[in-house]
Amino acid sequence: MSFTIEERGRPNTQDYRVFFQNSEGKYISPFHDIPIYANEAENIFHAVVEVPRWTNAKMEIATKDPLNPLKQDLKKGNLRYVANVFPHKGYIWNYGAIPQTWEDPNHKDSDTGCCGDNDPIDICDIGNKVCTRGEIIKVKVLGTLALIDEGETDWKVIVINTEDPEAGDFNDIDDVRRLKPGYLEATFDWFKRYKVPDGKPENQFAFNGEFKDRDFAIATVKSTHEFWKALISKKTDAGELNCMNTSVSDSPFCCSAGDAEAVVKSACDFGAEDPIPSSVDKWFYYEK
Numbered sequence: 529m530s531f532t533i534e535e536r537g538r539p540n541t542q543d544y545r546v547f548f549q550n551s552e553g554k555y556i557s558p559f560h561d562i563p564i565y566a567n568e569a570e571n572i573f574h575a576v577v578e579v580p581r582w583t584n585a586k587m588e589i590a591t592k593d594p595l596n597p598l599k600q601d602l603k604k605g606n607l608r609y610v611a612n613v614f615p616h617k618g619y620i621w622n623y624g625a626i627p628q629t630w631e632d633p634n635h636k637d638s639d640t641g642c643c644g645d646n647d648p649i650d651i652c653d654i655g656n657k658v659c660t661r662g663e664i665i666k667v668k669v670l671g672t673l674a675l676i677d678e679g680e681t682d683w684k685v686i687v688i689n690t691e692d693p694e695a696g697d698f699n700d701i702d703d704v705r706r707l708k709p710g711y712l713e714a715t716f717d718w719f720k721r722y723k724v725p726d727g728k729p730e731n732q733f734a735f736n737g738e739f740k741d742r743d744f745a746i747a748t749v750k751s752t753h754e755f756w757k758a759l760i761s762k763k764t765d766a767g768e769l770n771c772m773n774t775s776v777s778d779s780p781f782c783c784s785a786g787d788a789e790a791v792v793k794s795a796c797d798f799g800a801e802d803p804i805p806s807s808v809d810k811w812f813y814y815e816k
Contacts, residue, residue, distance in 0.1 A: 539801035546598035655692035671701030674734035
């Protein structure tokens with residue numbers, strides 16, 4: 529199963545979008561149409577790369593837009609770039625989401641005591657390859673960190689790209705600790721402090737910031753898949769979320785290929801990119 533992207537608008541502007549197509553050239557939603565599983569028997573999942581490692585632009589699946597293209601998040605009306613908190617530069621993994629998952633904002637997690645953040649579940653790919661924006665990768669789940677972001681449960685699932693030459697050595701969270709010493713500590717530090725330059729307090733965590741193991745993480749991913757199933761079948765209220773899709777045959781939100789193409793064609797034509805502001809390279813320092 530292969531996927532391609534089609535960029536519309538001008539990169540580094542508010543009209544920039546990344547749409548997705550399947551191997552037949554049909555426009556699809558990366559939220560709803562890409563299967564969660566690449567290999568269900570082996571618990572290999574698909575993941576959508578929203579933010580390649582070392583970059584700062586806060587790209588994300590636009591959950592409220594038709595076909596859910598990638599677009600850059602806004603903060604106070606301006607394009608959002610994640611600050612560099614020393615010693616980190618941009619995102620320190622390929623960051624993205626697992627399709628066909630949803631952290632239900634009406635479900636209080638029994639472990640964290642907080643409701644979901646209304647988004648697909650997030651992944652941090654620790655593989656060596658720096659992926660490209662919109663790339664679809666196959667990943668092994670290794671563990672998870674339970675971030676509590678402004679009172680909401682926001683799982684960060686640690687994964688490795690199955691095509692990584694070292695993927696066979698990584699099967700659980702302890703393998704990350706052993707083979708990439710310092711990476712989990714850096715991950716915790718990154719999520720704790722990344723909003724501080726924006727004037728916000730440090731983020732909090734469930735389980736005292738402890739990373740949970742592979743089995744716990746896989747169970748968490750699978751539970752968010754069940755929430756998504758209820759969402760896409762209209763058994764739960766979608767609220768502002770856009771569930772337009774082209775392949776979930778029993779979904780009341782399923783649309784024709786023509787309707788999907790009309791969404792893409794209504795977006796701005798692809799054009800030259802704007803420069804990234806020089807302020808994005810600034811490093812922020814503060815005492816832990």
